[in-house]
Amino acid sequence: MALQEAPFRGILLASMHHAMPQLVRDTGDRGTTFRAGGDWIVQTLSVRGRIDALQAEANADHVAPEQASWDLSGITRIDHLGAQFFWNLWGRRRPARLTLGRGQEAFFDRLHHLGDLRVPEAPRQHFAWVIALGIGLFGFLDHVIGFIRLIGQLVLDIVRLLRNPRRGPWTEISAGVFHAGAQALGITALVGFLIGVVLSYLSSQQLRLFGADIYIVNILGLSIIRELGPLLAAILVAGRSGSAITAQLGVMRVTEELDALLVMGIPHGFRLILPRVLALGLAMPLVVVWTDAMALVGGMVSAKITLGLSYSFFIDTLPNVVKPANIWIGVCKGGVFGMLIGLTACHYGLRIEPNTSSLGQGTTASVVTAITIVILADAVFAILFKNVGI
Amino acid sequence: MDENVIEIRGLWTVYGDAVVHRDLDLDVRRGEILSIVGGSGTGKTTLIRQMIGLERPTRGTVRIFGEMMDTADVSHLAAIRNRWGMLFQQGALFSALTVFENIALPLQEMRTLPEDxxxxLVxxxxxxxxxxxxxxxxxxADLSGGMIKRVALxxxxxxxPELLFLDEPTAGLDPESCESFVSLIRxxxxxxxxxxxxxxxDLDTLFELTSRVAVLADQHVIAAAPVKEVIGIPHPFIKQFFLGERGQRAMEVLREYPFIV
Structure with a gap:
């Protein structure tokens, strides 16, 4: 009973040059004999359904395959996949009655020599959840300690910079301001403007119910300048620059550039971390002012359309209802947020291990943590300055 | 089947103004170990990358297993690709996968073979x-350089595969693992x-393994012959490469393993 050529799906082209593997069963007086022919190689055996069909053929009459006689001398070509298939069929040992063709001996010798080598089980751990909890806890502690150490190092580096400002990494700082600040103007303007429009539109709907239209200026001015502007800018910069810094430092770890710097006696803190953190600390306040302005313009345009408030009225009223202290709070927030984002990005960047998945995880963790820390810091600001400027 | 596994005819590689290969011909015969040598920048690795279709020559044809690399259709090419293996210089192991998963990946990609x-096979x-x-x-990440090469192999x-490409198989290995890797390949x-x-x-590797050497110089293959014949060719690069001090030392090996050449 030969396996008929069925219209198999899969690599038909590959089969043009090869003979399909065949397994013929003879049931005679002296027991069952299997005769194999064709090519038993990866290209022919990997056709969908082929291995299952051959396996079914070998197991068709309730005789264990290793009890039968086997004649493989008809096989034109065999490789380790083919040999392994027979070997597994025979229960991982040589059947008593086996005829091999030329050159096939070596394959089965190799399998015989290999013995019953199985993939070792990955060591199983009891109380896995306790261990996971412990690892998580210590990992968190490790992060906290590392972060505090990073802040300490940054302070020392700033002192070093102040003592000898001429040797500071000014080129890197200015490049950082350009990347994190100037290149972020487009996206922060767009997002700020749209948020301003949405906020103004929704608020004006409510205010109109009470006839309190003109308070739109108070609501927009205070919320944008004090809260939304800095927060929006921080989230965008964390996504743009935070991820870039982490990935950059991570790749430097992978390519051993970080080690090369240390060997040359160039400390990471002064050359890599300080310029990035300072650049973000400088650029962020500027980005915040820009975002504020754009959001207010958006709100103003929307207020003009929905409530009919004139631009001149909006601009005249704004300084009277929003105290200057709010602007300072917003700008300070920007600076602090920027430095926090820079520190978080550097912290994760330096911890990346030299493999691709660590790079991905580290960058994600960096952005998520940076945004979380920014929001926490925002809450602290809200409590500290609850009596200022309102 | 014909004797030549790879046939390269009239191959040109041009990057901008720089001509790397000029009208280059090369044959690889079935069952042989062919080493490509040449000074740095003569496009040895480029030539290998063109053979396996990672790069396209500017002009000329590459035939593998009798198939033209640039005109073969996609499904055909996929079938041919399964007939060769490539060992990259740095190993190019997938760093996110374990050793087992790295070796199992090409088999699992067939999507038809049972897991056991x-x-x-792994x-x-x-x-x-x-x-x-x-x-x-x-x-x-936990493996030594020699082990990475072994896993990659x-x-x-x-x-x-019937055909195996090795790009600097012993580069970056210490002499001991270099030697054992060479004997493993043999x-x-x-x-x-x-x-x-x-x-x-690496001349040691070359002398110990090669059945034929193809020497790349002056933008084409100036010789493709067994080491003994190539050494006799009066070309400045061959003299400097084989008969310099480094070459003399490696020639000692020839005396130890005369049966190879």
Missing amino acids: IIAD MLKLDMVRLSPGDAHKMP ARALALE ALHKALGLTIVMVTH
């Missing part, structure tokens, strides 16, 4: 490159009947 046979390949089963769960052999070549094309700078 794949596991058996263990067989590990044993072939003389690694222990205990290494199966290690990550590439096992992965290159996963689909039972044993596998003999056991599996492979055709091997390799790029190497």
Whole structure:
């Protein structure tokens, strides 16, 4: 009973040059004999359904395959996949009655020599959840300690910079301001403007119910300048620059550039971390002012359309209802947020291990943590300055 | 089947103004170990990358297993690709996967082979490159340079290729692991009947393994012949490469293994 050529799906082209593997069963007086022919190689055996069909053929009459006689001398070509298939069929040992063709001996010798080598089980751990909890806890502690150490190092580096400002990494700082600040103007303007429009539109709907239209200026001015502007800018910069810094430092770890710097006696803190953190600390306040302005313009345009408030009225009223202290709070927030984002990005960047998945995880963790820390810091600001400027 | 596994005819490689290969011809015969040597910048690695279709020559044809590389259609090309393996210079192991998963990947990609046979084959390949089963769960980052090459070789052999490309197989290995890697390649070549094309700078490796050397100089193959014949050719590069001090030292090996050449 030969396996008929069925219209198999899969690599038909590959089969043009090869003979399909065949397994013929003879049931005679002296027991069952299997005769194999064709090519038993990866290209022919990997056709969908082929291995299952051959396996079914070998197991068709309730005789264990290793009890039968086997004649493989008809096989034109065999490789380790083919040999392994027979070997597994025979229960991982040589059947008593086996005829091999030329050159096939070596394959089965190799399998015989290999013995019953199985993939070792990955060591199983009891109380896995306790261990996971412990690892998580210590990992968190490790992060906290590392972060505090990073802040300490940054302070020392700033002192070093102040003592000898001429040797500071000014080129890197200015490049950082350009990347994190100037290149972020487009996206922060767009997002700020749209948020301003949405906020103004929704608020004006409510205010109109009470006839309190003109308070739109108070609501927009205070919320944008004090809260939304800095927060929006921080989230965008964390996504743009935070991820870039982490990935950059991570790749430097992978390519051993970080080690090369240390060997040359160039400390990471002064050359890599300080310029990035300072650049973000400088650029962020500027980005915040820009975002504020754009959001207010958006709100103003929307207020003009929905409530009919004139631009001149909006601009005249704004300084009277929003105290200057709010602007300072917003700008300070920007600076602090920027430095926090820079520190978080550097912290994760330096911890990346030299493999691709660590790079991905580290960058994600960096952005998520940076945004979380920014929001926490925002809450602290809200409590500290609850009596200022309102 | 014809004797030549690879036939390169009239190949030109031009990057901008720089001509790397000019009208280059090269044949690789079935069952041989061909080494490509040449000074730096003569496009040895580029030539290998063109053979396996990672790069396209500016002009000329590359034929592998009688198939034209640039006119073969996609499904056909996929079938041919399974007939060769490539060992990259740095190993190019997938750093996110374990040793076991790295070797199993090409087999699993066929999507038709049962998992238990794949596991058996991976263990067989590990044993072939003389690694222990205990290494199966290690990550590439935890391996030494020699082990990375071995795992990469096992992965290159996963689909039972007839043709194996080696890019600087012994670069970056210490002399001891270099020697054992060379003997491993020699044993596998003999056991599996492979055709091997390799790029190497290492004269020891060259003398111990090669059946023919193709010398790249002056933008084409100036000689493709057994080492003994190539050494006799009066060309400045060949003189400097084989008969310099480094070459003399490596020639000692020739006296120890005269049967190779």
